[in-house]
Amino acid sequence: MKKIIINELKIIKNQKIFVGYLIAIISLWVVATTISFKQYKGEEAVRNQFNNYHRQLWENQDPKNPHMAAHYGSFAFKPANSLSIFDNGINSYSGSFIYLEAHRQNDFICSPAQNSSIFLRLGELNLSFLFQIAIPLLILSLCVGMFNTEKSSDLISFISVNSFSTKKLLLYKSYALLLINSAIYVGLYALTVILTSIMGVQWALADLLSLTGLLFSQLVFSYILILLFLLIALKAKDIKQATIVSLSVWILLFFILPRIAVNVCNTLYPLPSNLAFKEEIKKDIDNGINGHGKGDREKLVIDSVLKANHVDSTYKLPVNIDGIMLFKGEEYSSIVYNKHFSDLKNVILKQQQTAEVISLFSPYLLIKNLSMSICKTDLRSEFNFREQAENYRYYFVQELNNNMKLKSKENEFNTYKIHKSDFLAIKDFHYQADHFYDVIKHSWLEIILIMGLLSFLLIMVKLKA
């Protein structure tokens, strides 16, 4: 086996196409790493700058009523993520910050795509493009010619009548190709990490663990492609047919099927318009408690507070009724917003899960989803950030409402003011990204599908080779 693999490696090494593609891949790697690194550093600098700017504004704002401060609000900035150098995921289509204010839950605004030209939609050159699209093309071009010599010299017939089966031959060739791919992937990963470290990126141990997981997934992905294209090459009449079929499969799996899967899912599970979404929220809020309102529902709350405190007037309460109402109003509006955002999230997740099932036939979509998850640039991470930002918004708004409730009196709205020490007491927002183990736990579907696809191809090799 060792001899065959070494022999195959020598043959591959001497192929002009291999050398040509290798040069192209290295050139692309240089460009992609530069672009991804610069993008990351830019994001890191800008987000830190604006995060600090808004925190300073918050801490140094003029004394004001706590609820006014809650209206003034704050911002949650998504911290730059070093793993995005390897896969930028949905970052171009999602915003980087959320405005947090009383009574409302806002969404991300202004994604980078929003100020980009149409050409952004033709693709982005980054490391994920290199690893997930360009290198598979190299795998394809190596695979199609792998049985050329055996076929032209009719060695295949000789092999099939001997104890050495074509299955074994295919597997040995696949090992040789996997070795070459592993060398390319490991080399490029290691070089990227080393170079970016030298240029100032701090890779935490957890990041390196994630990258090891990503590398392993990429290798499984490349082995799936190797088996697929080798099977095509083996079954094809000649190299020409193998090339045509393999390229058609590559285009179908990498360019057409993902788009079809995603577009079909959008049709199956349509998202509401922002207009309809906001109207639904407004309807629910209007039918509930508004912290500033004086309707029947608010009166009911006031009566229950008076009853609980055994008093007949809000002025006799030990706390500020306005603070209580604002607290209750915030509680209610948060329930409404959470319900509607959760419904929205469910529709998006349904789209995503259905696309994943369709993507069973597209290893590209599987690896793309897995890679984005590992690099924390996927939808789950976006939801995770939104949820943490919302928890923070709820925390600071209710802290301020509580301050008003406990420390001020009714009708002191214009006179009671909190100061710098109170603003400092509100903790800053810190986003906690998922740990690698959580990512793996939540990516079970992709992992099962990708392993299932590998097993299926190994069975196919056994049956068809």
Add this chain to the structure above:
Amino acid sequence: MFTTILKYELKYFLRNKIISVLFAVLIAITFYALYNGSTFYKKQTSVIEKLKVKDSTAFQTIIQNFKAGDTLTADAKWKYKNLQRASWAIFDNRFNVFWQPKPISVINIGNRDVYPYYQEIMPVSLYMRLFKNEISNPNSLLIGNIDFSYVILFLMPLFIISLLFNFISENKEKGIQSFLETNATSFSNYLYCRLAFYILIIVAILLLLFSMAYFLFFKDVSGILFLKIFIYSIFYSLFWIVICFGVNKLNKTSVFNISFLISLWLCFSILIPSVANQVAAYKYPINTEEISKNIRRVQLNGDNKEYSNVLKKFYSKYPQYYNNDTSETTLFSLAYLAQGQLSDLEGDSLLNGICEKMLLKQKFLKRISYLDPCMYLQNKYADLTETNLIDYVDYLKRLQRFNKELKLFYFKKAFTDDKMDLTYYQKMPKWK
């Protein structure tokens, strides 16, 4: 000879199972792409229709509240008074602005799914609402849409490559080239005849796809616009035919030809546009985080000194609005307006800066697009269907102007203490 070759090629073309399958796939995807584009267009127009109804209802309510006047309940009186006082009414009235898609945009969704296309604005604090976007799944945006332009830009070249990658090499590989060369007719004439056949076939297929689009989805669209797009698409396809012919002329194997052509396709369709886009983003960087400076609510902390300071700053910029009323209520409401306007003024310069960078980016990419037919055609499609960055910038500019008109409408009355009446309301600027 020409007709004989045409007949032979046509028979070959019709009997080739792979080509028949590819052709059927192309037709099916085209149909789906048109359906998808049409669904997207209908969704956007339906939202816009609802906005128009909402605006019209809001205006009817204003009329009703005016007609109800002083005569009815306390609530009606309150509403009536609010409508009369411009400095209060300015915060009660909301306006919906929208970027109407053109019916032709069915064939090219472009970036319309990324750009915000409607906003509910108030005359002051514009920037708090300007950048809010339509709900979308970012993952779907990343993968992209299937629309008619996708078929022409990406799939048509692949179809052409599949037809022509072995246009010359096949003769050599089948061993018939020497036979053809020894015939009376020159080999090159034979090749040109075949080439003419394939050009005719491609034009016919394009005609079929465009007819399908026109008769099924665009009965009301200007034929000339459609013809323009069709002609651009023909030239684009001819480019790929020429490329295929040129690669074949290198006299390499079919395997080399197809690998080389697919690499070219990858370069023209993805690599060059993405590198160009990244360079443009680097050359004209837009930090969306900067917008965070201008989207906060107007804040006044509740003392007359602060109100006076704000107004002083405001009057120094807008002396025409000077008002010497210093009663607390007036001072507060005018200071609130003034603060909103001062904040918008900062927002204006930020937006102008962003728009300028967007236009420079677009200009730069347009220049690059002359080197890449795929980029060029994509840009042309976006231009003709008005789904380009330049159209979005135009929408933002129109929105900015409309907002200024609205402000002027309210400020004229707010700072002069004049009451607004129904006749004045009927002169309210309308979004066009």
